[in-house]
Amino acid sequence: MAAVTGAPDLAAGGSRWARFSRSEAVVGLALISPTFLYALLLLLAPVLAIVAFSFWTQDYLTIDRTFTLANYREAWSDPLYRVLMFRSLAVSGLVTLITVLLAYPMAYYLSFYGGERKALWLFLITIPFWTSYLLRVFAWKIILGYNGVVNASLMEVGIIAQPLEFLLYNVNSVVITLAHAWAPFAILPIFVSLEKIDRSLLEAATDLGDGPILRFLRVTLPLSLPGVIAAALIVFIPTVGDYVTPRLVGGNNGLMIANMIQVQFGKANDWPLGAALAVSTMVIVTAASLLFVAATRYMSSRFR
Amino acid sequence: MKLRPLGVYAFVYLAFLYVPVLFLPIFSFNDSAIVAFPLKGITTEWYAELWHNDTMHGALWNSLKVGIASSVIATILGICGARALTRYHFPGRAGMAALIMLPLVLPEIIIAISLLVVLLQLGFSLSLVSVTLGHILMAVPFSIAVLTSSFEGFDRSLEEASLDLGEGPAATFFRVTLPIVAPGILSSLLITFTISLDEFIVAFFLSGTEPTLPIYIWSQLRFPAKLPHILALGSVLLVASFLLLSAAELFRRRAARRAGIAASGGFL
Numbered sequence: 001m002a003a004v005t006g007a008p009d010l011a012a013g014g015s016r017w018a019r020f021s022r023s024e025a026v027v028g029l030a031l032i033s034p035t036f037l038y039a040l041l042l043l044l045a046p047v048l049a050i051v052a053f054s055f056w057t058q059d060y061l062t063i064d065r066t067f068t069l070a071n072y073r074e075a076w077s078d079p080l081y082r083v084l085m086f087r088s089l090a091v092s093g094l095v096t097l098i099t100v101l102l103a104y105p106m107a108y109y110l111s112f113y114g115g116e117r118k119a120l121w122l123f124l125i126t127i128p129f130w131t132s133y134l135l136r137v138f139a140w141k142i143i144l145g146y147n148g149v150v151n152a153s154l155m156e157v158g159i160i161a162q163p164l165e166f167l168l169y170n171v172n173s174v175v176i177t178l179a180h181a182w183a184p185f186a187i188l189p190i191f192v193s194l195e196k197i198d199r200s201l202l203e204a205a206t207d208l209g210d211g212p213i214l215r216f217l218r219v220t221l222p223l224s225l226p227g228v229i230a231a232a233l234i235v236f237i238p239t240v241g242d243y244v245t246p247r248l249v250g251g252n253n254g255l256m257i258a259n260m261i262q263v264q265f266g267k268a269n270d271w272p273l274g275a276a277l278a279v280s281t282m283v284i285v286t287a288a289s290l291l292f293v294a295a296t297r298y299m300s301s302r303f304r
Numbered sequence: 305m306k307l308r309p310l311g312v313y314a315f316v317y318l319a320f321l322y323v324p325v326l327f328l329p330i331f332s333f334n335d336s337a338i339v340a341f342p343l344k345g346i347t348t349e350w351y352a353e354l355w356h357n358d359t360m361h362g363a364l365w366n367s368l369k370v371g372i373a374s375s376v377i378a379t380i381l382g383i384c385g386a387r388a389l390t391r392y393h394f395p396g397r398a399g400m401a402a403l404i405m406l407p408l409v410l411p412e413i414i415i416a417i418s419l420l421v422v423l424l425q426l427g428f429s430l431s432l433v434s435v436t437l438g439h440i441l442m443a444v445p446f447s448i449a450v451l452t453s454s455f456e457g458f459d460r461s462l463e464e465a466s467l468d469l470g471e472g473p474a475a476t477f478f479r480v481t482l483p484i485v486a487p488g489i490l491s492s493l494l495i496t497f498t499i500s501l502d503e504f505i506v507a508f509f510l511s512g513t514e515p516t517l518p519i520y521i522w523s524q525l526r527f528p529a530k531l532p533h534i535l536a537l538g539s540v541l542l543v544a545s546f547l548l549l550s551a552a553e554l555f556r557r558r559a560a561r562r563a564g565i566a567a568s569g570g571f572l
């Protein structure tokens with residue numbers, strides 16, 4: 001019915017059609033405006049405020065609003081902040097590499113052999129990442145601790161006589177914990193991109209004489225690359241700014257940049273410096289992400 | 305199902321996802337204040353302690369208030385967003401969607417400190433309201449993601465039929481659209497509630513003097529003697545999250561099925 005009544009409308013001339021399309025846009029804009037305004041007022045405006053703060057200075061409780069680059073000079077030259085920043089990037093980079101490499105075969109299995117249980121598998125994979133992040137991180141403290149699960153079982157078996165102390169409170173434990181906590185995030189984007197691959201392309205590759213390995217490298221992997229890139233970014237960007245994991249399992253040598261940002265907004269009470277550290281982190285993370293995407297695209301175009 | 309190497313890998317991977325968390329309930333029943341192997345015996349002492357802990361009850365009540373408020377508001381905003389993005393084309397659509405979905409990838413600490421700065425500068429004091437504002441921001445993208453699937457499978461000819469039969473746009477929305485996407489909405493409510501219930505960072509920065517449950521847990525982690533008690537609380541929280549999410553998944557599937565049936569019905 002709709003199609004029949006719609007046709008004369010179209011034929012009736014440009015003005016009615018224009019009015020119709022305009023009203024469609026107006027309705028759409030009106031509908032999205034509460035959600036958009038909320039994000040504008042409580043996300044974009046506050047983030048811009050942080051950027052503004054990073055150019056100001058603080059004298060105990062009063063904020064001096066004269067423009068200065070002093071906070072950035074301090075954030076980029078102080079060795080302590082540099083160490084924390086490099087460590088955050090290195091830890092996140094490593095975590096991203098590990099999670100994506102581990103997630104790919106899992107996503108591949110789900111997409112190609114998941115069969116009727118696909119939905120159940122996906123559900124089981126997604127459940128852990130909805131549950132408390134704090135508790136998942138805390139679980140690793142119990143596992144890796146001095147009297148923890150790993151030490152107790154190794155001693156029980158007789159492999160070690162004394163508990164291993166290098167398990168907890170260092171960069172390794174941060175990497176392990178983050179790789180576990182973010183594992184589900186990497187699987188989903190890769191799975192989605194694998195699902196989109198037209199299976200007849202794989203048959204064509206086989207028909208044209210490619211073996212399973214060559215077929216994977218020349219068809220499956222390049223076509224799933226968008227999912228791999230998405231997975232890498234979804235893990236990399238938030239983990240650079242992670243606070244809980246380094247604080248709970250990192251010890252003094254495993255702390256990351258977010259812990260320092262928190263100190264500036266808390267105990268140190270130097271908001272502008274904290275803001276400069278936060279903005280620097282966002283800029284570096286964005287630059288690193290763009291570089292990564294460009295490099296991956298370039299590599300894949302070279303090898304195809 | 306044939307046993308492939310890849311299949312074995314998948315099971316090991318799934319075990320890797322779950323096993324660390326399972327140690328929380330295991331130790332929560334351990335009859336010893338020291339959290340270490342070997343296990344001493346089974347006790348429900350730690351759970352009984354939870355029952356009588358007034359500070360924890362206060363935190364639980366705070367979490368419930370924040371969770372209910374933020375899930376309801378986030379889902380309403382999610383309905384507007386998902387409906388606009390799946391049904392209408394308008395200028396600036398992609399940019400608006402990007403900003404709304406941004407909290408999915410933004411480090412949580414950025415959201416937390418930027419809200420902290422703005423709220424304090426505007427003269428608001430930190431309270432459960434500020435936590436709720438932050439949780440809504442973080443939950444909306446998830447609400448939209450859940451609702452988009454139920455709005456997308458939706459057969460538009462049903463709405464057109466309703467309009468043709470003389471109902472107005474508002475009546476059509478409430479009498480046709482809403483009942484069909486209702487399971488999706490329920491799913492969104494449950495998921496956003498769970499997100500709020502488990503969220504730590506934003507609450508850590510914005511809660512002021514009223515702790516939510518994760519803040520209470522964080523404050524107790526410093527005291528080794530309180531550990532078994534926290535493990536019991538954590539286990540309860542894990543089970544609650546699991547149940548809420550399972551219910552959300554059931555509703556989400558029903559939503560998908562309903563949209564599918566509606567579509568085939570429209571086809572006939």
